[in-house]
Amino acid sequence: MRQSQLFGRTKKEVPRDEESINARFLIRGGFIHKEMAGVYTFLPLGLRTLNKIENIVRDEMNKANAQEVFMPSLHPKANWQKTGRWDSFDVLFRISSQSKSEYALGPTHEEILYPLLTHYIDSYKDLPVALYQIQTKFRDEPRAKSGLLRGREFRMKDLYSFHATSQDRDAYYEVMRKAYENVFQRVGLHAVETKASGGTFSDISLEFQVPNQFGEDTILLCTHCDIAINIEIAKENTCTRCGGSLSRTKAIEVGNIFPLKTKYAQDFHVSFKDKEGKEQLVAAGCYGIGTSRVMGALVEVFHDGRGILWPQAVAPFRVHLMGFPGKEKESEALYVQLQSKGIEVLYDDRQEVAMGEKFADADLLGIPYRLLASEKTLQKNMVEIKKRASQEPEFIPLQRIEEYIH
Amino acid sequence: MRQSQLFGRTKKEVPRDEESINARFLIRGGFIHKEMAGVYTFLPLGLRTLNKIENIVRDEMNKANAQEVFMPSLHPKANWQKTGRWDSFDVLFRISSQSKSEYALGPTHEEILYPLLTHYIDSYKDLPVALYQIQTKFRDEPRAKSGLLRGREFRMKDLYSFHATSQDRDAYYEVMRKAYENVFQRVGLHAVETKASGGTFSDISLEFQVPNQFGEDTILLCTHCDIAINIEIAKENTCTRCGGSLSRTKAIEVGNIFPLKTKYAQDFHVSFKDKEGKEQLVAAGCYGIGTSRVMGALVEVFHDGRGILWPQAVAPFRVHLMGFPGKEKESEALYVQLQSKGIEVLYDDRQEVAMGEKFADADLLGIPYRLLASEKTLQKNMVEIKKRASQEPEFIPLQRIEEYIH
Numbered sequence: 001m002r003q004s005q006l007f008g009r010t011k012k013e014v015p016r017d018e019e020s021i022n023a024r025f026l027i028r029g030g031f032i033h034k035e036m037a038g039v040y041t042f043l044p045l046g047l048r049t050l051n052k053i054e055n056i057v058r059d060e061m062n063k064a065n066a067q068e069v070f071m072p073s074l075h076p077k078a079n080w081q082k083t084g085r086w087d088s089f090d091v092l093f094r095i096s097s098q099s100k101s102e103y104a105l106g107p108t109h110e111e112i113l114y115p116l117l118t119h120y121i122d123s124y125k126d127l128p129v130a131l132y133q134i135q136t137k138f139r140d141e142p143r144a145k146s147g148l149l150r151g152r153e154f155r156m157k158d159l160y161s162f163h164a165t166s167q168d169r170d171a172y173y174e175v176m177r178k179a180y181e182n183v184f185q186r187v188g189l190h191a192v193e194t195k196a197s198g199g200t201f202s203d204i205s206l207e208f209q210v211p212n213q214f215g216e217d218t219i220l221l222c223t224h225c226d227i228a229i230n231i232e233i234a235k236e237n238t239c240t241r242c243g244g245s246l247s248r249t250k251a252i253e254v255g256n257i258f259p260l261k262t263k264y265a266q267d268f269h270v271s272f273k274d275k276e277g278k279e280q281l282v283a284a285g286c287y288g289i290g291t292s293r294v295m296g297a298l299v300e301v302f303h304d305g306r307g308i309l310w311p312q313a314v315a316p317f318r319v320h321l322m323g324f325p326g327k328e329k330e331s332e333a334l335y336v337q338l339q340s341k342g343i344e345v346l347y348d349d350r351q352e353v354a355m356g357e358k359f360a361d362a363d364l365l366g367i368p369y370r371l372l373a374s375e376k377t378l379q380k381n382m383v384e385i386k387k388r389a390s391q392e393p394e395f396i397p398l399q400r401i402e403e404y405i406h
Numbered sequence: 407m408r409q410s411q412l413f414g415r416t417k418k419e420v421p422r423d424e425e426s427i428n429a430r431f432l433i434r435g436g437f438i439h440k441e442m443a444g445v446y447t448f449l450p451l452g453l454r455t456l457n458k459i460e461n462i463v464r465d466e467m468n469k470a471n472a473q474e475v476f477m478p479s480l481h482p483k484a485n486w487q488k489t490g491r492w493d494s495f496d497v498l499f500r501i502s503s504q505s506k507s508e509y510a511l512g513p514t515h516e517e518i519l520y521p522l523l524t525h526y527i528d529s530y531k532d533l534p535v536a537l538y539q540i541q542t543k544f545r546d547e548p549r550a551k552s553g554l555l556r557g558r559e560f561r562m563k564d565l566y567s568f569h570a571t572s573q574d575r576d577a578y579y580e581v582m583r584k585a586y587e588n589v590f591q592r593v594g595l596h597a598v599e600t601k602a603s604g605g606t607f608s609d610i611s612l613e614f615q616v617p618n619q620f621g622e623d624t625i626l627l628c629t630h631c632d633i634a635i636n637i638e639i640a641k642e643n644t645c646t647r648c649g650g651s652l653s654r655t656k657a658i659e660v661g662n663i664f665p666l667k668t669k670y671a672q673d674f675h676v677s678f679k680d681k682e683g684k685e686q687l688v689a690a691g692c693y694g695i696g697t698s699r700v701m702g703a704l705v706e707v708f709h710d711g712r713g714i715l716w717p718q719a720v721a722p723f724r725v726h727l728m729g730f731p732g733k734e735k736e737s738e739a740l741y742v743q744l745q746s747k748g749i750e751v752l753y754d755d756r757q758e759v760a761m762g763e764k765f766a767d768a769d770l771l772g773i774p775y776r777l778l779a780s781e782k783t784l785q786k787n788m789v790e791i792k793k794r795a796s797q798e799p800e801f802i803p804l805q806r807i808e809e810y811i812h
Contacts, residue, residue, distance in 0.1 A: 042476040
């Protein structure tokens, strides 16, 4: 992609109505545009990164034998009344239609998926079922001041699993825990598994918390082994696993997994006939990842004073080619060569922009590898590569670039 | 994918609350599940087809140098008041938040994109801009009885282009017209270019209409050349291009393109400095395709009494492998071979289902090619292939299957 054509230019001024680091850098870099508190448009660069995060999530969910579906955002009021959440869900958006029907605007999808299941589950042979979607969610948050960390409208992967026995559910819960570890490892986040409250519908939950001073949660992190406990439910002063001491830290919750109690199954009569022909309620779990929040958390964790430092797997482009005045021919040639290798490249071909500004923009955008073409390097089939403007460059053979930037 | 594992089984009974052919077959086939009138969940098979349609649309928009963005569904009331559509848009969903703010639930996105543009456009050098998204839209339709043809919540690609002059816009309008022709040709629909009213914000529009008895529109189709005129604006009795006679026919509108007048640009002051430094309003166009409606239209056009007949490009799988009792070993071997070739295959490995039922299900699901494995064919490295249960089979070499099913 030629940067001269890219929609969403960089801005020098810090947005005055944003407190969070992620919103400030993402807006200045042209990744997102603020519509109102907690509501953003994803511009081309931002959508690329969001898609990369969501495709990693999708890949891990598919590997765990879950099947992707797409549920609606308009939910019948009756479903939410059945679970009691029409009145009790504190951040539910409620809508009235012309025909006087009322709808909930989906903040989560138990109220859709449980009743749907009753149409497809009769026997233990129809189980297990694991369904997920990656979708926009709506929550009427009173305060939305943390950029992508807390949205009124945000992106989420939600998965629901259904099993004949709670033992089967517990086994799948472990599969999901591993899948979550893989997701966060692949996007580049260190997410600590944190015991937390299960709320009304579960005895306990496991949160994936990224330690960060701007997180809204407080966790007690074991200084010895890599687990934590949410301060909401902490009763001990030492780690329950290794006895190590606990350190109080702020953290960003990027995912959570719940073994559900049977409340929803009862509300919607989601039952099946077991091997003996006896009617049983399904055992279930639910599993969420806030994909746009993951994007915000990445910026909170990976930045310096100049801008973002994306991990390679989620960077909007794999390399950033810096066009140099007087070296247009060489830069164009390198751009063509990189594209022919199938490498996603952002090519700063802007003619009227000074090199200092190009480097400042590159530091803001945070694509991990930036390349420079010169006559000398190209003649030798070499590329000059560096990770940050201030860093010393390395020279590597063009044919080995894919190993290097992987 | 093993059919024994696929979520969303087929149903014999015709859904009583659905009149439309597309909803009846799509629900019976397990492609979609009805939540309420005009609101559906896409089950795994249905989501596969929807994704294929949307990826074809995405590919053609990218080829036309448009850039993908993702705008929110919650729109500030003030934006809709500025265009006057807060009160005049007849199917607008309006929401109140806890903080007493009011939002529109996006049925279209002029009210978001025009004000956004003012932050990124100063000079004629910043133009042209073409941005699109593929996204869920919301419309408070009083009657939603046509399955995927008219939803309260539905999928849509909307593209907006901005230019320094109306001549530039007209040139891009032609590029889009061609892109639309490509989209409909690739998904397998014969969509007739139909002159239609431009509504309030345009002098004229071009609709892409699929002649079909269950369409909600009426067009006058030239019996000689392949164009039409919407009856809403028809003044002549003969074709304006060739003088041929016009035939009145029902049709499904699957897309439309509008050269916009300057109303929105005025409302939001979307202007730029031209080469002489003079302030000018942008010229704009907007271009929509209802991607879920395209899916419904495909079923209305391509079906027989037994079920759907998907065009290959949008079929949920490329081939349907029918497991035969006693031929499990051969079927499994063929399944592995097809997968190793990267062919998307739905493998009916269900043990307890009679062959007659398997064939009936295959006719309902409508994957264009169905394969059978037998000892004889596999020994010769051949595959038995047919398009419909009633058809005579052909025998083709396994290594040539990709040519055959393309």
